[in-house]
Amino acid sequence: MKQYLLTEDQISFIDMVKDFFAKEVLPIRAEYDEKEEVPMEVIKKAMDMGLHILDIPEEYGGAGLDFLTYVMLVEEMCKVDDAFTSILNAGSIACKVVELGGTEEQKNMFYRKVVEGAFVGMCITEADAGSDVSAIAATAVRDGGEYVIDGTKLFVSNGSLADHYIVFASTDKSKGSRGISAFIVDADLPGVSRGKRESKLGCHAGDTCAVTFDHVRVPAGNLLGKENEGFKLTxxxxxxxxxxxxxxxxxxxxxxxxxxxxxxxxxxxxxxxxxxxxxxxxxxxxxxxxxxxxxxxxxxxxxxxxxxxxxxxxxxxxxxxxxxxxxxxxxxxxxxxxxxxxxxxxxxxxxxxxxxxxxxxxxxxxxxxxxxxxxxxx
Ligand SMILES: Cc1cc2nc3c(=O)[nH]c(=O)nc-3n(C[C@H](O)[C@H](O)[C@H](O)COP(=O)(O)OP(=O)(O)OC[C@H]3O[C@@H](n4cnc5c(N)ncnc54)[C@H](O)[C@@H]3O)c2cc1C
The missing domain is CATH 1.20.140.10 (Butyryl-CoA Dehydrogenase, subunit A, domain 3)
Known part of the structure; x- marks a missing residue:
């Protein structure tokens, strides 16, 4: 951290976060790594401090940090435990997709839930679409006032905790990457199911799993941005x-x-x-x-x-x-x-x-x- 880049207020906030991590996270990090479990009680305490909404704009209830201050905080948290930090912050890029592509109504609705403690999973990767995002095979087919989503997403961070997913699916196969769209999908909808948590080399406490969407119907109003603009959003x-x-x-x-x-x-x-x-x-x-x-x-x-x-x-x-x-x-x-x-x-x-x-x-x-x-x- 470079203190000369920060204001007094920023320094005291970062000090408060460091203090929290030293007292609450340091003593449990090895235990939860060993157990391969999310330390939910401490995650909830961190959320009470607003550590999951650091980069969400203030107008939507977040801390509204500039990105430089945000990454300095992420760095400080990861000095103690990167797995814990990843659980807290896995939703931040999904939230950015909503900020960029969402209507005012979508942003208000979505951010309110995130601020209140909802977890969000970002669903891009598939069996045949890893580095090559344009190969996404999941589909979203318009049916009246709804889209019907089918496909399986892999390695979804916070996948088994998530209350909502941002799902990238093809709305026009003939257009390849230019035919991908992004949707807000609630985790409790019929047809959404989660695979077992991956047992990984590292970041054991972090939550990563596959999520399957089997004929999941979402309102057309859950489309983020315009149809076929999902790739641009990612x-x-x-x-x-x-x-x-x-x-x-x-x-x-x-x-x-x-x-x-x-x-x-x-x-x-x-x-x-x-x-x-x-x-x-x-x-x-x-x-x-x-x-x-x-x-x-x-x-x-x-x-x-x-x-x-x-x-x-x-x-x-x-x-x-x-x-x-x-x-x-x-x-x-x-x-x-x-x-x-x-x-x-x-x-x-x-x-x-x-x-x-x-x-x-x-x-x-x-x-x-x-x-x-x-x-x-x-
Ligand atoms: C802990 C964890 C969390 C994750 N969280 C999420 C998440 O929340 N949401 C999500 O959608 N995805 C997530 N992912 C998936 C992650 O984004 C992919 O694993 C990553 O993009 C690589 O894809 P892949 O694993 O299919 O590897 P592949 O794309 O199959 O790559 C295999 C190897 O080939 C190399 N390779 C591929 N293409 C090229 C090229 N053009 N030139 C040279 N080398 C190449 C790669 O570098 C790699 O070494 C997560 C993954 C992990 C491990």
Missing amino acids: MQTLDRGRVKVAAMAVGLAQGALDYAVSYAKERVQFGQPICRLQGVQFMLADMEAAVETARQMVYHAAALIDSGMPCSRAASIAKLTASDNCMKVCTDAVQILGGYGLCREYPVERFFRNAKTYQIVEGTNQIQRMVIGRDLCR
Whole structure:
């Protein structure tokens, strides 16, 4: 976090959040990772503080934070537990889709529910549509005053908790990606069913599952934006999603670095703390450089988003650098703990497992390279 970029009010809010995470999240993070469960009681407390609506506009009841302050907060939260943070913030990009595509009535209705504590799942990915979003096979067919939605979505974050989904489905197959539309779908509608929670390498407390829509009827008024404009809506939210994930990776990496430094100061070998050994100090120095480099890229991309300037290349660079650096930093944190780094009772083992997530979500790092390369070679 860079205090010189913030006002007194922002600093005191961030301090309050840090205090909450230190008192409420730190003591339970290992337990819920082990149990592979959502720590719902503490999530509810965080929601009471408004930590799930940080970037929702004030006029709709959210905190209305600018994006730079938002990502700084995300970073601070992920320093303690990125899985917990992902549960709180998984709905933020879905909310952005509503902000961009929704009518005033849709926004008022949708945000009121989110502010009151409803969970939202973003449903894009399918069996044959992962990196290639344009291959979406789910369909939405107009039938009088309704659309009938069919299809199965995979890897939906907060999928089994969600009260509402933002579902992307094809309304005109002949148009490919230009025939995709976005819908608000209530989770309790007939035909909506959830698969079992995925048991993943990392972020065990986080909730990810498949959601099937079998002849689900939604009012035509649940269409977001115009018909066939769903792909455009996802593309407009991509940059924010990527920078948010990059901020998560920076926070996780900082947490790993902090732990490695404190361990290296305590652990004695060859008659001295290992942090006095140049080989270890050099590793720590490289880790610090990697975290700080990524942080600057995240803040730069977030500032571009706040200013409304083009930022796709910067967002991809931030996501690529932050997640690759996070993986390296977490790997080195394990190395600095030696054999203890492999043991579950030390948090770096979990940091290492969680780190892999950020090289994959919100567009794999190969896709980020593709975006950067294409932008360079236009
Ligand atoms: C924890 C978690 C949470 C998620 N949350 C959500 C969610 O809330 N909503 C949602 O819709 N989805 C979600 N996803 C899905 C995520 O967006 C996809 O996993 C991701 O986009 C990659 O798709 P895929 O897994 O099908 O991999 P694939 O697209 O099959 O990719 C496989 C490999 O091929 C590479 N590859 C693919 N295309 C190219 C290319 N053109 N050039 C070079 N290499 C390429 C990839 O980089 C990767 O290494 C989540 C995933 C995870 C793991």
